[in-house]
Amino acid sequence: MIVNKDTKNVDHIPVLEEEVKFFLNIRKGRTYVDGTFGAGGHSSMILSSADCRLYSIDRDPNIKIYGQKLKKEYPNNFQLIEGNIGNLKVLLEKHGIDKIDGGILFDFGLSSMQIDNSERGFSFRYDGPLDMRMSQEGPTAADIIDEYDEKELSNLIYKYGEEYKSRKIAKAIVNYKKSKPITTTFELAKIIREAIGHKSNKKIDPATKTFQAIRIKVNNELEEIKQALEDTKKLLAPGARLVVISFHSLEDKIVKNFLKINCGLIENPYRHSLDIYNNPSDKNIIFSLLTKKTIKSSEKNNKINPRARSAKLRAAEKNSDFADAA
Numbered sequence: 001m002i003v004n005k006d007t008k009n010v011d012h013i014p015v016l017e018e019e020v021k022f023f024l025n026i027r028k029g030r031t032y033v034d035g036t037f038g039a040g041g042h043s044s045m046i047l048s049s050a051d052c053r054l055y056s057i058d059r060d061p062n063i064k065i066y067g068q069k070l071k072k073e074y075p076n077n078f079q080l081i082e083g084n085i086g087n088l089k090v091l092l093e094k095h096g097i098d099k100i101d102g103g104i105l106f107d108f109g110l111s112s113m114q115i116d117n118s119e120r121g122f123s124f125r126y127d128g129p130l131d132m133r134m135s136q137e138g139p140t141a142a143d144i145i146d147e148y149d150e151k152e153l154s155n156l157i158y159k160y161g162e163e164y165k166s167r168k169i170a171k172a173i174v175n176y177k178k179s180k181p182i183t184t185t186f187e188l189a190k191i192i193r194e195a196i197g198h199k200s201n202k203k204i205d206p207a208t209k210t211f212q213a214i215r216i217k218v219n220n221e222l223e224e225i226k227q228a229l230e231d232t233k234k235l236l237a238p239g240a241r242l243v244v245i246s247f248h249s250l251e252d253k254i255v256k257n258f259l260k261i262n263c264g265l266i267e268n269p270y271r272h273s274l275d276i277y278n279n280p281s282d283k284n285i286i287f288s289l290l291t292k293k294t295i296k297s298s299e300k301n302n303k304i305n306p307r308a309r310s311a312k313l314r315a316a317e318k319n320s321d322f323a324d325a326a
């Protein structure tokens with residue numbers, strides 16, 4: 001999803017829109033879930049594709065305004081739920097839903113609304129408080145930085161940022177903290193850039209990986225993703241679809257492994273590709289994989305929406321044999 005800053009009205013272009021539409025297989029009378037509503041770009045596309053029912057979820061309370069707009073357009077077909085997809089099954093059960101016969105979509109990561117709002121503290125490009133909480137509840141990024149010692153920071157930055165210079169960064173943060181707490185995005189970004197340097201030929205800002213790591217920790221992102229994916233096994237009815245878009249390798253690894261296990265796929269060590277482990281009686285084969293390779297955004301679409309560049313889509317269909325899996 002991107003936000004067009006040239007207009008007062010927010011103009012949403014969802015990532016991989018056509019591909020999501022194709023793989024979700026949106027049909028009249030079916031029920032769908034958009035687990036990451038954001039500004040409602042994909043939700044809007046789903047509702048306009050067929051006379052279906054849609055439950056959209058987001059943990060960010062600021063999305064209500066977009067939800068209200070869709071509710072006005074589709075009063076009988078659309079329901080917005082504020083909550084965490086780590087509790088997907090429970091959230092839907094509270095609305096009387098225990099089976100989804102259409103499909104479930106996840107478009108992980110942050111919305112442009114979140115990134116481009118300096119007050120939310122997600123981006124090192126804007127100066128703002130070190131917050132980074134999607135739900136605006138619980139400890140902030142500043143709290144975590146304040147609380148963690150050098151080793152904990154280094155481990156966090158290495159694990160969730162895949163940053164091999166994590167030790168240098170952690171040391172610089174802890175040194176700085178001795179004189180004053182780190183409370184703003186610009187302060188943190190400056191400490192990181194000074195600690196590991198910024199090569200002028202590198203496009204990626206040195207603060208990128210550390211910001212990613214802290215954001216993942218603040219929002220417990222990877223655990224919530226794992227739980228949400230697990231819940232889809234019970235929620236989806238036979239023939240219903242699971243469509244997932246991820247933005248960085250840690251997210252994609254979780255999705256890939258989940259599908260590998262639940263589609264009964266094994267990695268062929270000789271051909272570096274996924275092959276079907278053809279044993280239909282295997283009780284682990286809950287889904288059939290629809291995307292042997294990840295689906296990526298076209299160059300044309302990347303030009304319109306540069307954030308789509310790192311998006312990867314994977315999709316699967318729930319198998320009939322698992323009608324009663326619960």
Ligand SMILES: C[S@@+](CC[C@H](N)C(=O)[O-])C[C@H]1O[C@@H](n2cnc3c(N)ncnc32)[C@H](O)[C@@H]1O
Nearest residue numbers: 001014036038039040041042058059084085110
């Ligand atoms: C990339 S945006 C989705 C954009 C949306 N597909 C659109 O077209 O407008 C991701 C959204 O998912 C939400 N989100 C991320 N993790 C979540 C979680 N664990 N539970 C609920 N919402 C989550 C974020 O708050 C954000 O609004």
